[in-house]
Amino acid sequence: MKNRLKVLRAERDLTQAQLADLLNVSRQTINAIEKGKFDPSLPLAFKAARLFGLSIEDIFEDEVVE
Amino acid sequence: MKNRLKVLRAERDLTQAQLADLLNVSRQTINAIEKGKFDPSLPLAFKAARLFGLSIEDIFEDEVVE
């Protein structure tokens, strides 16, 4: 699943570590999500959406499977 | 995390098993999510939103942790 975290971070001048702190996850988790290694949990997606003042759909892009 | 799956199902006259099929998960998964046993993954939340023609935020309600 694609996401706009890197850009949203850049717009706010946040490092991966700072974003991780704000979302109460590890830096490695942010890195892995940005790199597409895995998808965030739904609660984490909600947290990120709230933090950035956006909807989940604005941040994460679902690829339609079929 | 609260959700409106049961009501959305009822509005469309779907059983848990039918919804499970439509979302490609097991009936037990739907039951567990409806009963609040665990949260769906983000991909599953996207699927449900697409199926019902709603946003994730319309279906799942995040409780603000702090």
Next chain:
DNA sequence: TCTTTATGTCAAGTAAGCTTTACTTAAAGA
């Protein structure tokens, strides 16, 4: 050059999402 900061990655472990199988209960119809 030396140090610091940000990012990337890996390995091992825990926790949560999800599966299959199976049993139980309640409601409704024949």
Next chain:
DNA sequence: TCTTTAAGTAAAGCTTACTTGACATAAAGA
């Protein structure tokens, strides 16, 4: 009463999300 259907639940196992700790690299500044 017997059967069927929907819902609830539980155990065991697999997969994925996430953790901590560690190491590597590149860029930038003193």
